[in-house]
Amino acid sequence: xxxxxxxxxxxxxxxxxxxxxxxxxxxxxxxxxxxxxxxxxxxxxxxxxxxxxxxxxxxxxxxxxxxxxxxxxxxxxxxxxxxxxxxxxxxxxxxxxxxxxxxxxxxxxxxxxxxxxxxxxxxxxxxxxxxxxxxxxxxxxxxxxxxxxxxxxxxxxxxxxxxxxxxxxxxxxxxxxxxxxxxxxxxxxxxxxxxxxxxxxxxxxxxxxxxxxxxxxxxxxxxxxxxxxxxxxxxxxxxxxxxxxxxxxxxxxxxxxxxxxxxxxxxxxxxxxxxxxxxxxxxxxxxxxxxxxxxxxxxxxxxxxxxxxxxxxxxxxxxxxxxxxxxxxxxxxxxxxxxxxxxxxxxxxxxxxxxxxxxxxxxxxxxxxxxxxxxxxxxxxxxxxxxxxxxxxxxxxxxxxxxxxxxxxxxxxxxxxxxxxxxxxxxxxxxxxxxxxxx
Amino acid sequence: xxxxxxxxxxxxxxxxxxxxxxxxxxxxxxxxxxxxxxxxxxxxxxxxxxxxxxxxxxxxxxxxxxxxxxxxxxxxxxxxxxxxxxxxxxxxxxxxxxxxxxxxxxxxxxxxxxxxxxxxxxxxxxxxxxxxxxxxxxxxxxxxxxxxxxxxxxxxxxxxxxxxxxxxxxxxxxxxxxxxxxxxxxxxxxxxxxxxxxxxxxxxxxxxxxxxxxxxxxxxxxxxxxxxxxxxxxxxxxxxxxxxxxxxxxxxxxxxxxxxxxxxxxxxxxxxxxxxxx
Numbered sequence: 105x106x107x108x109x110x111x112x113x114x115x116x117x118x119x120x121x122x123x124x125x126x127x128x129x130x131x132x133x134x135x136x137x138x139x140x141x142x143x144x145x146x147x148x149x150x151x152x153x154x155x156x157x158x159x160x161x162x163x164x165x166x167x168x169x170x171x172x173x174x175x176x177x178x179x180x181x182x183x184x185x186x187x188x189x190x191x192x193x194x195x196x197x198x199x200x201x202x203x204x205x206x207x208x209x210x211x212x213x214x215x216x217x218x219x220x221x222x223x224x225x226x227x228x229x230x231x232x233x234x235x236x237x238x239x240x241x242x243x244x245x246x247x248x249x250x251x252x253x254x255x256x257x258x259x260x261x262x263x264x265x266x267x268x269x270x271x272x273x274x275x276x277x278x279x280x281x282x283x284x285x286x287x288x289x290x291x292x293x294x295x296x297x298x299x300x301x302x303x304x305x306x307x308x309x310x311x312x313x314x315x316x317x318x319x320x321x322x323x324x325x326x327x328x329x330x331x332x333x334x335x336x337x338x339x340x341x342x343x344x345x346x347x348x349x350x351x352x353x354x355x356x357x358x359x360x361x362x363x364x365x366x367x368x369x370x371x372x373x374x375x376x377x378x379x380x381x382x383x384x385x386x387x388x389x390x391x392x393x394x395x396x397x398x399x400x401x402x403x404x405x406x407x408x409x410x411x412x413x414x415x416x417x418x419x420x421x422x423x424x425x426x427x428x429x430x431x432x433x434x435x436x437x438x439x440x441x442x443x444x445x446x447x448x449x450x451x452x453x454x455x456x457x458x459x460x461x462x463x464x465x466x467x468x469x470x471x472x473x474x475x476x477x478x479x480x481x482x483x484x485x486x487x488x489x490x491x492x493x494x495x496x497x498x499x500x501x502x503x504x505x506x507x508x509x510x511x512x513x514x515x516x517x518x519x520x521x522x523x524x525x526x527x528x529x530x531x532x533x534x535x536x537x538x539x540x541x542x543x
Numbered sequence: 544x545x546x547x548x549x550x551x552x553x554x555x556x557x558x559x560x561x562x563x564x565x566x567x568x569x570x571x572x573x574x575x576x577x578x579x580x581x582x583x584x585x586x587x588x589x590x591x592x593x594x595x596x597x598x599x600x601x602x603x604x605x606x607x608x609x610x611x612x613x614x615x616x617x618x619x620x621x622x623x624x625x626x627x628x629x630x631x632x633x634x635x636x637x638x639x640x641x642x643x644x645x646x647x648x649x650x651x652x653x654x655x656x657x658x659x660x661x662x663x664x665x666x667x668x669x670x671x672x673x674x675x676x677x678x679x680x681x682x683x684x685x686x687x688x689x690x691x692x693x694x695x696x697x698x699x700x701x702x703x704x705x706x707x708x709x710x711x712x713x714x715x716x717x718x719x720x721x722x723x724x725x726x727x728x729x730x731x732x733x734x735x736x737x738x739x740x741x742x743x744x745x746x747x748x749x750x751x752x753x754x755x756x757x758x759x760x761x762x763x764x765x766x767x768x769x770x771x772x773x774x775x776x777x778x779x780x781x782x783x784x785x786x787x788x789x790x791x792x793x794x795x796x797x798x799x800x801x802x803x804x805x806x807x808x809x810x811x812x813x814x815x816x817x818x819x820x821x
Contacts, residue, residue, distance in 0.1 A: 487736040
């Protein structure tokens with residue numbers, strides 16, 4: 105054997121190995137192991153961290169080998185599938201030649217048109233039908249779910265569609281989040297606090313005005329039963345929710361967070377306004393405290409909110425989660441020195457260091473997520489093909505039924521993609537039924 | 544508090560137990576199917592009453608999961624009278640005890656009280672996702688029962704002398720088990736897809752390596768491996784039954800085990816309460 109032949113044989117072996125079922129099984133086992141490791145990681149770090157671990161080089165290598173294996177397996181499988189699909193006269197002869205290794209059911213006689221009717225009713229296609237008993241020429245070949253072999257092809261091809269979707273997402277995906285109070289106008293160039301986008305991902309044109317946010321709490325506890333944000337945009341008014349993405353200018357928008365945004369006013373001794381603004385605070389959960397600072401002043405203002413204020417056992421308390429009668433417990437520090445501590449209602453003032461702080465209004469803020477991912481629709485299409493392939497292959501598997509005459513006797517047999525013993529039982533019962541009918 | 548809903552569910556458990564005990568005593572007892580159907584109807588009625596009270600399909604939380612899982616399992620057993628009528632008796636003997644165990648597990652160990660849904664659970668996609676999850680769970684469990692029965696009966700058959708007839712047709716139990724695994728695999732895949740779709744709405748991304756998704760993927764990969772080994776390596780009967788017994792532990796864990804993990808870990812991706820962000 106010359107060197108060229110040896111090289112070819114090595115290449116051939118390597119090709120066979122890459123497209124072998126042994127490799128598929130090894131890949132399955134490795135994938136199970138890797139997912140298990142990622143499952144363990146999910147206990148040790150947040151989901152975002154695990155997502156990053158899932159993109160490390162050994163796993164990427166696993167994905168690449170998987171697609172190489174899948175491609176070669178599909179190339180090898182295609183002629184088999186096409187041959188299996190063609191239900192020709194040759195097909196019957198081939199099956200009958202194999203029939204010595206199969207079960208044979210003796211039919212006492214066969215000229216029963218009911219049997220053909222029965223098969224047709226059950227979506228069998230009659231490929232061959234000859235019923236000339238005297239001449240010893242009885243033949244029947246019926247097939248059901250002829251397209252089933254393509255199910256396997258569709259199922260495995262769908263992985264390529266999913267891959268295409270993932271690549272499209274990687275290149276073109278845009279995701280941004282923005283926190284803003286009611287009445288604020290969301291502008292694409294300035295609104296986002298966080299952005300993640302693919303190499304070719306562009307900023308969507310999405311823009312809207314947040315009209316209001318309406319939360320509904322369950323039994324006045326910190327449990328939402330509804331949360332809606334009403335927004336105005338160029339095509340009218342829409343409701344944004346967490347569990348339903350609303351499309352605005354080609355991107356999907358959800359509300360993913362919510363809280364209260366008090367409107368503070370800072371005045372001097374003569375009540376001249378020094379500063380005023382909405383401040384976005386995480387003070388929704390009862391007893392939670394957050395702080396803010398006003399530009400140009402050294403004070404740190406810690407705030408606790410009582411949306412429906414009342415005094416219970418001498419302590420401030422909230423009756424409900426709704427902002428009916430808001431009050432604010434404040435602790436104001438100048439550097440490390442506590443300069444004010446107390447509870448004020450809306451409109452009342454807290455006096456410290458010659459300044460007067462009041463909260464004149466309590467708005468709500470929402471956290472909005474804007475996603476534009478053209479890859480997702482490709483992935484959904486891939487999933488649809490995957491489900492279709494599985495239904496075809498496993499749900500509607502191929503069944504072939506043969507009847508033929510041999511030495512003046514009539515026999516019935518079948519060939520099935522799966523469940524041979526169960527189908528043999530079924531054919532035996534069928535034969536019994538039609539023989540009985542005949543007699 | 545004992546409610547009409549509770550009375551119905553307890554009656555259903557009693558009827559399932561009667562059906563099982565009758566089948567043990569009298570094989571192929573002709574009224575057994577009707578006892579089972581009555582139990583199923585009580586079970587369904589109880590779930591419908593709960594649905595009417597809480598205003599959403601009862602598919603959230605472990606008690607409601609037990610309610611659904613056991614109902615679908617019993618339904619598959621009843622269906623097996625038509626799809627595998629010769630083995631209906633076997634199904635009752637193996638799968639009905641599982642139905643009772645699941646129901647009691649949900650009732651005894653978990654809160655049966657009614658809670659409103661979190662915002663993330665308020666979607667038809669979660670309901671459909673849950674529906675397909677239980678459509679997958681029931682055949683997976685039936686396949687487990689059949690695999691167990693296969694191994695047990697095979698051991699018993701080995702002790703039978705040559706003159707005696709074997710107890711059951713092994714290949715048929717084996718194939719029935721494979722049939723249910725395939726059915727479960729199809730439903731599990733659809734469940735996966737619906738979950739992914741809803742995840743994209745809720746989180747902006749169709750896949751996250753959350754413990755619930757990871758265990759579900761392990762199950763999917765394990766069952767896919769089983770199907771490949773069976774079709775291409777001819778792993779059948781004893782080998783296949785043993786392998787499936789192992790795989791079923793991943794199924795049990797992904798359906799029932801996640802709630803027992805330490806607190807603070809997301810039990811389920813859709814069990815998300817909206818939180819104020821800074």
